[in-house]
Amino acid sequence: MDAIKAEFDRLDSRANLGKALVDINKCILLLENARNQIAKDPSSPSRVATLGRLHQSMAAQLDQVGNDHKEVYSALNRYGKALDKKFKAASAFSSSDYDALSNDGHLINRAIAMHLIREGQFAVAKTFMKEAGELDIPEDLQGEFVEMYQIVEAMKVRRDLEPAIAWARLKAGLLEQRGSNLEFDLCKLQFVWLFVQGGPDKSKARDYATKEFQRFWKKHLMEIAKLMCAFVFPTDLHESPYGKPFEDPERMWGDVAHSFTKEFCSLLGLSAESPLYLAATAGAIALPTLLKMTSIMKEKKTEWTSQNELPVEIPLPPAYHFHSIFVCPVSKDQTTDANPPMMLPCGHVIALESLQRLAKGGTQSTLKCPYCPKESTLVQAKKVII
Template identity: 75%
Template structure:
């Protein structure tokens, strides 16, 4: 990667481009001066144009030299990339053909990504040119509403549209166990409270009007909010002053929570799957290219179809479900090979448990991690 970085630094060097811009600016200045001279003294037109031609040609030669250095660096950078990632050629043409056969799904993922990101004009044009992608037309209307609410929340600090939406969807949110409506009302209270004496008065009226219906589920939090009136002069001393002292973070958290719940009610994840897949692929690509190159040299192939040959470390935000790796076989458990807990509390995969049961002559089997014995029927499946 050092060679690529060196060529990239050479390509990214602003001195050559700056020189070219400076030389072009000089050409423009020469032309403007010549125009002014001709306007003031029309009789000197021939002499001025002769001098201008020589000066402009000289400046253009400098610009050409500057551009030549940039083009040379760009050419070297491309060659360095081809040399470094030549292992990519290990992928056969059939792999690319298989990918092209999934063009419909890829186009749909791109269109969904554009809609989710609020690029509605681009998404409409893309869908029009890509053909029928089976995307409900009302889905874009839903995301238009979401972005309108988010814009009011982030730019205008207006929570009324979000609260109205949460109350409209109260039953669905309650079924999900969501606290979105209360979080929005709580933030509305905080926004009023920090707005001076009149704000605290409005906050008290708002709390009396709105917080009553949240008492069954959020009584403790309501009580903590109301203690702010005891620390009006110095909220820093309040043990419950965090929502009032970190307003920006609170707004960001509530906006993220709103986006998550809005997408969940549409049956979608809070983040674009295309973005997540592309980012995870970019993280994994160097390792996979290296593995491909090694296997090509050793003339070996991947033996697993549903998992990668090496572990790819991804950020915690990319861990979407819990996994369990059997401590005996070192294999990750699946639906066909679930984790099983023995009476002693140790957990191993079902296949490992069955092998232990078959290996002994007695009806009982010994736990591989403690002296306790049990039977295969006593093991219970663990749901993670």
């Protein structure tokens, strides 16, 4: 990478067209001066001499422009060569054999357009969609993301939670169905912020708590109680057992903004992170291993024939693990859609087939949990969705 960095620095310092621009301006000036001189007295015999001088100085000046360009080209050329040298193995993947999406260009275009919209690059997305043609993206989606960015900006730039709270109240039913605590988290942050920002004056925080927290008591009583205890320690809150929520409000802003984006996207039926970003990052992590594998296969002239399976492990960070697996502790089988994990009333989880084996007498007969003394029936077990 050092060679690329050195060439990039060279490109950055030398290969700009600033010098060429200055020299071209000099050419224009020469031409303008000559024109003005001739225009003053078109019939003067000295115009021939003026043109002669112009010819000479223009030729020298144009040479200079040529030299300026040469420097840019040579730096670009060297940078390109350094890149090719470092990434020459990438050519192993240039063959269309590896391009599973070669016939699905519109899917890639759609993913790019969606990525641009969810990144808030609306103008670029508009141009891209115009040039890519029909991409089957709902027309109101962009409007939704415009709203999302306005709300996030209010939070991040102006420290204003009102638009986010208004949105969470509007969508309260849907958020509740998802088991989301977004509205409470937003109100909690508002309280913490007023408390911290108020300094010794806690009246704003107290008024806010009195006005807003009542609505959450059923679900969040304990948390509200802990927050209220902060009033007992106005000066040495961080020494008290109630200081934790007030420790790092800046981080709270980041966390709450992230949960907001996540909930907003999920109500649109989208994941919190852009799938294109995830796929490209996971691909970049996997690429060195895949390239090595390809070169070994080429050298040894072997082929991997198992469908949808790689002969190598590609370790990805935990954030990239989406499909958790469950192995039944009784049968040691990995659960599947047909044989899903089932939770007994005691909280222990085993696979459906193991459960059926235990309930020999049918759905109503009692069965004993293999891990604790509790008894239950087959119908009491609940399917676990991982």
